Amino acid sequence: MTAMIECEGVSKAFGGVIANNEITLEVPEGRITGLIGPNGSGKTTLFNSIVGYHPIDAGSIKFQGREISDLRVQQIARLGLLRTFQQTRIYSKMNCVENMLISVPHRTQTYRAMFSKYPPDVTERAEDLLEFVGLYEKRFLISGNLSFGQQKLLEFAMALMNEPKVLLLDEPTAGINPTLINGLIDRLKRATSELGITLFVIEHNMPVIMGLADNIYCLANGRLLAHGPPEKIQNDQRVINAYLGAHYYLDSD
Amino acid sequence: MNTRLRRTLPYAGLLIAGIAAPFLFPDYTFQFTVLWVMILFALTWDILGGQMGYNSLGNIAFFGVGMYICAVVQIGLYYDVAQYTASYGAVKVEFTADQYFTGLAVGLIAAGLGAMVFSIILGWVVFGLRGPYFAIGTLGVALSAGELTGAWDYVGGGGGIALPIYPGEPDDRSLFFYVLSFTLTIILFFLLRWIYLGRFGLAANAIRDDEEKAEGMGIHTMRYKTVGWAIAAFFLGISGALFGNMIGFIEPLEVAFPTVTFGLFMVVMCLLGGRGTLWGPVIGATLFHTFKEVTWIYLLGWQWVALGALIVVSVVFFQQGIVGWVKEKWPEKFGIAVDDRALAETDPDLDEAPSQRLRRQTEAAQ
Numbered sequence: 081m082t083a084m085i086e087c088e089g090v091s092k093a094f095g096g097v098i099a100n101n102e103i104t105l106e107v108p109e110g111r112i113t114g115l116i117g118p119n120g121s122g123k124t125t126l127f128n129s130i131v132g133y134h135p136i137d138a139g140s141i142k143f144q145g146r147e148i149s150d151l152r153v154q155q156i157a158r159l160g161l162l163r164t165f166q167q168t169r170i171y172s173k174m175n176c177v178e179n180m181l182i183s184v185p186h187r188t189q190t191y192r193a194m195f196s197k198y199p200p201d202v203t204e205r206a207e208d209l210l211e212f213v214g215l216y217e218k219r220f221l222i223s224g225n226l227s228f229g230q231q232k233l234l235e236f237a238m239a240l241m242n243e244p245k246v247l248l249l250d251e252p253t254a255g256i257n258p259t260l261i262n263g264l265i266d267r268l269k270r271a272t273s274e275l276g277i278t279l280f281v282i283e284h285n286m287p288v289i290m291g292l293a294d295n296i297y298c299l300a301n302g303r304l305l306a307h308g309p310p311e312k313i314q315n316d317q318r319v320i321n322a323y324l325g326a327h328y329y330l331d332s333d
Numbered sequence: 334m335n336t337r338l339r340r341t342l343p344y345a346g347l348l349i350a351g352i353a354a355p356f357l358f359p360d361y362t363f364q365f366t367v368l369w370v371m372i373l374f375a376l377t378w379d380i381l382g383g384q385m386g387y388n389s390l391g392n393i394a395f396f397g398v399g400m401y402i403c404a405v406v407q408i409g410l411y412y413d414v415a416q417y418t419a420s421y422g423a424v425k426v427e428f429t430a431d432q433y434f435t436g437l438a439v440g441l442i443a444a445g446l447g448a449m450v451f452s453i454i455l456g457w458v459v460f461g462l463r464g465p466y467f468a469i470g471t472l473g474v475a476l477s478a479g480e481l482t483g484a485w486d487y488v489g490g491g492g493g494i495a496l497p498i499y500p501g502e503p504d505d506r507s508l509f510f511y512v513l514s515f516t517l518t519i520i521l522f523f524l525l526r527w528i529y530l531g532r533f534g535l536a537a538n539a540i541r542d543d544e545e546k547a548e549g550m551g552i553h554t555m556r557y558k559t560v561g562w563a564i565a566a567f568f569l570g571i572s573g574a575l576f577g578n579m580i581g582f583i584e585p586l587e588v589a590f591p592t593v594t595f596g597l598f599m600v601v602m603c604l605l606g607g608r609g610t611l612w613g614p615v616i617g618a619t620l621f622h623t624f625k626e627v628t629w630i631y632l633l634g635w636q637w638v639a640l641g642a643l644i645v646v647s648v649v650f651f652q653q654g655i656v657g658w659v660k661e662k663w664p665e666k667f668g669i670a671v672d673d674r675a676l677a678e679t680d681p682d683l684d685e686a687p688s689q690r691l692r693r694q695t696e697a698a699q
């Protein structure tokens with residue numbers, strides 16, 4: 081089992097706030113790895129560091145064994161390491177199909193390809209993936225008119241369209257209608273099992289992440305607090321304390 | 334067949350109007366030539382301003398740069414430019430017909446390429462700026478380009494340059510420049526139509542909607558911006574070269590770098606017609622230019638007030654522009670799915686059987 085992402089001693093501070101303090105972790109290939117922790121514990125910051133959104137203060141980040149902490153966002157994305165945003169970001173004045181089409185991988189794009197049309201198989205794949213997340217009927221609607229939850233599904237489908245090797249998902253179920261959560265979990269699992277995409281998922285909903293991840297890391301106050309399979313994390317006293325301190329309950333369902 | 338015919342009709346109409354105009358109204362050939370240049374202004378501005386959301390106020394710089402490059406080439410091929418400009422037209426310099434057309438042809442190409450290179454270098458500097466900073470930064474470039482040219486004696490400084498004289502009848506001359514302007518603008522129009530329909534159009538709109546997201550998805554944003562601006566600069570450079578030759582005498586502030594007139598008009602024409610659309614700039618430029626010419630004839634003394642009022646109305650009350658408004662009013666006619674609130678709000682069904690098509694594809698891929 082090879083590691084897709086290896087973080088070692090990653091630190092990041094904003095002024096006086098140390099958002100990430102010497103984080104060391106590994107995301108193994110072909111698995112779903114979870115990242116939990118109370119609000120403000122530094123989860124999104126770690127994602128931003130990994131995808132090159134901001135420079136890190138110390139440490140090393142490797143993707144498939146290659147140091148990426150000095151690369152820019154676009155270069156990292158083209159290597160096949162992609163993220164979705166907690167606030168959800170889509171191209172809001174374009175329709176769903178257009179959002180999908182422009183999300184094709186840009187790894188080897190030539191100047192000539194900039195002026196090319198989309199071949200039918202790309203359009204077909206875009207529609208297939210929209211069907212995969214339940215948005216096929218709405219494919220010609222302007223994406224900015226969709227509800228927040230549906231925009232989240234669209235952003236997920238756009239990420240799949242990009243054929244990443246690793247996908248970082250920042251709270252994929254937040255804002256999703258509760259009746260759809262089981263369906264979404266199924267889609268996340270199938271992204272890994274059928275499309276072969278390694279997932280690294282930030283999740284607030286404890287039952288969701290316990291049922292989804294093979295392996296969970298827990299952050300608190302910018303530090304790595306605990307690490308292990310879901311059963312172990314669920315019963316880890318430090319994790320329970322961290323969440324209790326922040327008024328969270330592990331068995332909130 | 335019927336819809337196909339209806340779709341091609343506007344394009345055919347544009348071509349026919351362009352070909353027929355100078356024969357139907359020969360007295361207005363000069364005005365029609367300027368109109369095509371105006372349409373070109375609006376179309377080139379829209380590449381970045383409308384499609385990508387980068388509002389440049391300095392695109393007129395490419396027009397001026399092209400104009401001066403062409404002049405220097407036309408003269409420099411046969412004479413010493415410094416001597417030529419130093420004489421301020423006092424010495425009558427003759428160009429044979431052969432020299433004229435060769436110089437113009439080489440000059441036009443050099444103007445396009447030179448302006449393009451200028452835009453690429455400029456892009457490195459200003460594409461780091463966003464929003465109003467980009468607008469002001471590019472405005473500064475255009476203003477200083479005019480000032481710098483005015484201080485450069487080699488190209489005649491503030492006194493300008495008299496260009497070689499067209500070797501033929503005045504009527505032939507008008508038609509000659511009309512045909513060149515019309516052809517140039519039509520080529521640009523169909524080039525843009527073609528690239529907007531493909532990946533370039535989607536990437537440009539993605540940059541407009543959320544550039545940071547586009548970067549995060551690995552889109553070569555800098556490359557798209559650079560190429561978009563280079564296309565604009567290439568056509569603006571050639572149009573500047575044509576315009577200079579049509580006027581016959583060029584100078585920095587009023588003719589080559591008219592930042593507050595042509596430089597602003599290109600923005601207003603796009604807004605009026607509908608930014609981010611193919612036809613918006615064409616319609617906006619046509620209406621704006623017609624309005625301007627009519628007020629210049631019938632409202633003398635008040636023409637700038639009338640023009641200012643039109644600008645205020647279009648910018649303040651009519652931001653989506655004419656094409657934008659029509660699209661909003663009759664979206665079905667443009668193949669836009671009607672903004673169906675009910676459909677948008679129904680939840681997707683994620684519980685149905687796993688997508689067969691996706692499974693089939695992934696199996697085929699393995």
Ligand SMILES: Nc1ncnc2c1ncn2[C@@H]1O[C@H](COP(=O)(O)OP(=O)(O)O)[C@@H](O)[C@H]1O
Pocket residue numbers: 094097098099117118119120121122123124125126
């Ligand atoms: N761009 C930023 N500038 C300043 N402080 C920030 C910035 N991003 C995050 N922080 C701070 O870093 C800490 C961790 O934030 P974040 O990573 O968003 O937490 P989480 O995603 O776990 O809720 C918080 O205290 C937050 O206020």
Ligand SMILES: [Mg+2]
Pocket residue numbers: 123124125166
């Ligand atoms: Mg967060």
